[in-house]
Amino acid sequence: MTKKYKREEVARHTDPNKSILIIVKGNVLDVTKFVAEHPGGADILLNYAGKDVTDIFESIHSSQAKEFSQKFIVGKLV
């Protein structure tokens, strides 16, 4: 079953040594292990840790990047 998250809970996951969560289109993504590999750089991803990145994520990325992002989904917003 998919885990349900509240926004306040996602907002606490901003520590790269623990976990980095972001929200895209109502889905919660765990990008902790991906930060160092992000083609757009680790810093920008860390700046958005714990946040709803839907608008910026959708406007910046290729369809392949959007497809690839699906594998990071760990749950949904309540």
Ligand code: HEM
């Ligand atoms: C699971 C989450 C993410 C994945 C899988 C991902 C993946 C990628 C990939 C594959 C690229 C290379 C270009 C492309 O194919 O579009 C890229 C570039 C980039 N990403 Fe992400 N990204 C993620 C989250 C974010 C977030 C939250 C931001 C925040 C703004 C961001 C900002 C950027 C920027 C600025 C670039 C560089 C664009 C360029 O140089 O043209 N990404 N990302």
